[in-house]
Amino acid sequence: MQSDVLIIGSGAAGLTAALNLADRFKVTVLAKGQLNEGSTAWAQGGIAAVHEAGDTFESHVEDTMIAGAGLNDRATVEMVVERAPAAIARLVELGVPFATETADNGGGLHLTREGGHSHRRIVHVADATGWAVQEALQRAATEHPNITLVPDMVAIDLATSRHEERYSGAGNVWGVYAVNRATGRVELHTARATILATGGAGRTYLFSTAPRGATGDGIAMAWRAGCRVSNMEMMQFHPTCLYNLEIKNFLITEAMRGEGGKLKLPPGIPGGGRRFMDRFDARGELAPRDIVARAIDHEIKRLGLDYVHLDISHKPPEFVKGHFPNIYDKLIGLGIDMTRDPIPVVPAQHYTCGGIVIDRDGRTDLPGLYAAGECTQSGLHGANRLASNSLLECFVFGEAAANHITANWDALKAPPAIRQWDESRVTDSDEEVVIKQNWTEIRRFMWNYV
Known part of the structure; x- marks a missing residue:
């Protein structure tokens, strides 16, 4: 299958990017499982954004820097914080039913406070913000004629210049190889631009709040293809599971x-x-x-x-x-x-604070490859993520990647002829029990020692 833009991941980052691209381009979104099975739908708390009288961008920036032990990139933090109110406004337009104050209290957005924040600035939908956001984004994407949503496609490797029928050392990314769960076959999906929005690596631990599919696939694929990966030692542990x-x-x-x-x-x-x-x-x-x-x-x-x-x-x-x-x-x-x-x-x-290194436009080290959300190391979080900055990062960088692709479309090359997947590399199904045992050992090792 060929698209203008290919997005791996159907959560907040992936669908935000898709909606920002679809008015101009044909977009395909691949989901590892069902469209709503990613981390976005699991998010309870909310989205951090400055709205309260007396709160400031500078305060949100400082809270983020302090939580991240000063290892954040300040320019990135400032960019994300300053774009937060606009991101909330777009979600309201999409129909996200954020909690509001009573008319006696002004009727504005109800703001709560979480650990590390010096002000009430958490916009929320009761205690199921992520589910409401996922529903709104998914509904809008489903209704858009230029967006094709494909569930049950497990991306396993990036299609790069080394997969071209006439080998090129240019390092371009042309799409992905993905296992179709229904057929068990590996399919090739190509595009002029690819966005990884595959989430974190929480399920490499024995105990994690992450959904089952959060196994770091996108990070691993990007690293194998030649992208820098950074800060993977910065794993956040939630205090209250x-x-x-x-x-x-x-x-x-x-x-x-x-x-x-x-x-x-x-x-x-x-x-x-x-x-x-x-x-x-x-x-x-x-x-x-x-x-x-x-x-x-x-x-x-x-x-x-x-x-x-x-x-x-x-x-x-x-x-x-x-x-x-x-x-x-x-x-x-x-x-x-x-x-x-x-x-x-x-x-x-x-939460995985590290990941694929990206710039403020969502670009990775490889031409044609972008990334957004928890699979990235954008510079926002540093050594530790401030509460409710995660969904915010998805919205800001999903839009940033889409905007950069749109502005630079003419410079993005059309994919050349790419080889189909080499079936000889497929693991025999008899080895599945060994793979499951390896995963169990990895998770126990990570939990005990990392």
């Missing part, structure tokens, strides 16, 4: 601590029932994620615990149910009433 032996990836949103949730030691031990975060940071529960995650890990190891408690039961039940309806329903199904009982939580891998 539900402790449940059957459900290892249910996130308890950062916004719960922003709305007054307290971290406490469980009863039955010295200091049980008491808060502990004030011993680690003056901001307490509102410290950045890396600090809170390390504090919880410290207490768990120091006291030989399985978990600590996140308690918001001191808030009125109507407040809790109104702010966190999806979490409330999920926990009720597991026998936990968060309006009366604390929630057992542990840290879990949450």
Whole structure:
């Protein structure tokens, strides 16, 4: 299949890019599984953007730099922060039903606060922001005549100049080879420009809040093709993943601590029932994620615990149910009433801060290849991502990549003849059990030592 632009990934970054390109070009979007199975739909908290009176771009920039331990690229941080309000406005136009204040309070967007933020600036849809964003973007993409959405296509390798029928050393990227899950065959998809929006590598860990498909495919493909990859050691761990032996990836949103949730030691031990975060940071529960995650890990190891408690039961039940309806329903199904009982939580891998090196236009090192979202190292996050900056990065860089492709279309070359996939390289299905065992060993090793 040949398109003008090929996008790998159907989440916030990929669909934002597609919608910004489709008025001029034919765009194909490949999804690893179903279109809504990526990380975007899983996002609970919200999107950070300056809206509150008294808040400033400079404050959002400083909060981001502090959370990232100063290893961020300041110019990139400033660009993303300054474009955030416009990104929110576009989502409103697409029909994302963001929470709003009552008429008595002005009727504007309801803003919440999360760890590391000095102001209320988190725009949200209750506790299911990502799902609402995914629905709006996917609906708009489905309705656009120039966008073709293709689920169940597992991209396995970039098609580059070394795959040309007449070999070229130019280093161009011409598309991808992808496994069609329905047929089991490897198909070639070509385009003048390719955008990787494949998400992070969270599922290389035993415990992660990421969806099953987040195995770093795009990062690996780009590295094999010759792109620089940076900061892969910067893995963010979310402080509050539900402790449940059957459900290892249910996130308890950062916004719960922003709305007054307290971290406490469980009863039955010295200091049980008491808060502990004030011993680690003056901001307490509102410290950045890396600090809170390390504090919880410290207490768990120091006291030989399985978990600590996140308690918001001191808030009125109507407040809790109104702010966190999806979490409330999920926990009720597991026998936990968060309006009366604390929630057992542990840290879990949450976000890949490093990835494919890109510039502020989303360009990688290879001609014709762009990237956006969690698969990248854009310079925004540094050593640790500030809460609710992830979806924001997807919108800003998805649009930036689309704008650069549009502005430089005449310089992008049409794909030459590319060889079909060499079937002799396909792994025998009898080896599937070995591959699964290798994955299990990798995940345990990463969890124990990385």
